[in-house]
Amino acid sequence: MKQGDEDKLTCGVALCTYNGRAYLAEQLASLLAQERRPDQVVIYDDGSADGSWEFVQEWAQEAPLPVTVHRHPERVGYIKNFEAAVQLLDTDLIFLCDQDDIWLPNKIALMANEFEKHPDLFLLHTNAKLVNAAAQDLGVSLFEALRLSESERQAVLAGNALEILCRRNLVTGATAAFRRRLLDIALPFPASLVHDEWLAIVAAAHGRMSLLDAPTILYRQHANNALGMPLSKWRIWALLSAPPGQFHKRYAARQGELMKQLTKLSAMNAAKAPSFLPEMKKHVEFRSNLPSGNLKRIASIFSEWKSGRYHVFSNGIRSVARDIVNR
Incomplete structure (x- = not known):
């Protein structure tokens, strides 16, 4: 059938x-x-x-x-x-x-x-x-x-x-x-x-x-899940206690691979909206290379926020907060 x-x-x-x-x-x-x-x-x-x-x-x-x-x-x-x-x-x-x-x-x-x-x-x-x-x-x-x-x-x-x-x-x-x-x-x-x-x-x-x-x-949900749901009520503590930059390394790897694969799909005429890839690339490169100094980082994050890309390609204000503390 x-x-x-x-x-x-x-x-x-x-x-x-x-x-x-x-x-x-x-x-x-x-x-x-x-x-x-x-x-x-x-x-x-x-x-x-x-x-x-x-x-x-x-x-x-x-x-x-x-x-x-x-x-x-x-x-x-x-x-x-x-x-x-x-x-x-x-x-x-x-x-x-x-x-x-x-x-x-x-x-x-x-x-x-x-x-x-x-x-x-x-x-x-x-x-x-x-x-x-x-x-x-x-x-x-x-x-x-x-x-x-x-x-x-x-x-x-x-x-x-x-x-x-x-x-x-x-x-x-x-x-x-x-x-x-x-x-x-x-x-x-x-x-x-x-x-x-x-x-x-x-x-x-x-x-x-x-x-x-x-x-x-x-x-x-159990101790041996290959992948599971983060149910902890202490998300903020987990965020603040994580090593600086740990999330952003994973983010850069995931988004970099995603953009590579979406580019392949576009070449196959399979992607619906390849036009967003350049703006996505700008945002990924920004979040993957945050300035180390607090004041400079905050100023650059504010500029990226005004571009609207945090809302389109990340999770809005939650991602801004993560980037400010660099966790």
Whole structure:
């Protein structure tokens, strides 16, 4: 079944594992409990040593749907692991799946329905309920933890997600699904950008990405998360206690790679708005090379603020405050 047919789109799940045996049974059970079961599941293990590999092999043999399992001989990391897994799916839609979450029963049906209603939709992500290691509700949603603003939400829904994603990533891969043809543009995944944010950027540049406010997973937060949500109430203390310039080094690396990749997309005639790249470059270079002297730094930050670029390419006054203290 291919796109354009009157039948429903086929749905595949790319599940990556690495020492996640403690949570795998619940996650895999939630896949089988879907109102609309996946048509195909690919599980790629990254050299687990806790019994995960043996467990998924046994599960695949007994599962009532097509499942293939694969393993890297040496650990490659979660980005390359997902890159390998998604390429083995031949379904119309690909759902990214972490080993330690629990999918709510309507996840696949809800999201697939959106793709079927909107042929121009390339990638869709959703809200989630944050839970602890024991799957107990933490009383906060993913979008709340991300501090998703109403203006950001409306920009994404209006088809203007690219500018938001140039500032920061809003897409959590565990809640995301995308059309397989997106891989024709997105592969290979850049090493310095997380796979979910890269897929979202390509989708926003090439077509349209969107979001759903409804939660579709229990997003487990625990000590061994590869990536998790910063839930600490002491954000200001963490900011002030960080080594000077630490954030700006990471910022320069991320934004530099992003601009390089957006330039490639522009050359492929895939980017919607390559005209913003020169202004973005000015802002990135400014924030990556802040003056060391306090007075000179504050004066230059004020000048950059007046240009409006802090609002377009960073997080407005919050980024100004970070740059003033150089943290």
